Amino acid sequence: MLKLRLGELRGSKPSVKELSETLDIRWNTLKDYENNTAKTWSPEHLEKLMKYFGLKDVSELIEYREDEQVNPGGFSQAELDIWRKVNEYYANNEVSKD
Numbered sequence: 001m002l003k004l005r006l007g008e009l010r011g012s013k014p015s016v017k018e019l020s021e022t023l024d025i026r027w028n029t030l031k032d033y034e035n036n037t038a039k040t041w042s043p044e045h046l047e048k049l050m051k052y053f054g055l056k057d058v059s060e061l062i063e064y065r066e067d068e069q070v071n072p073g074g075f076s077q078a079e080l081d082i083w084r085k086v087n088e089y090y091a092n093n094e095v096s097k098d
Contacts, residue, residue, distance in 0.1 A: 004038075
């Protein structure tokens, strides 16, 4: 799985709003990038981030984690297990929609 390292790079300063204003990228887009919930990354945005943080290699911004499950909602393992069991139940049982 590919992940942006924006949270690590940004730390607590500047704020997402300040970074948004500086780079002319919507703050909610930056927040999605930081939380790794964005479905796509704009090449223009990646270039702006690389320049802003003074990065020389894309691996400083994007990391690859092999065999990591996608969990964009940040759910706990217990919550994921419950949803898995609910889905299994519905897959294995005929449920009336009445």
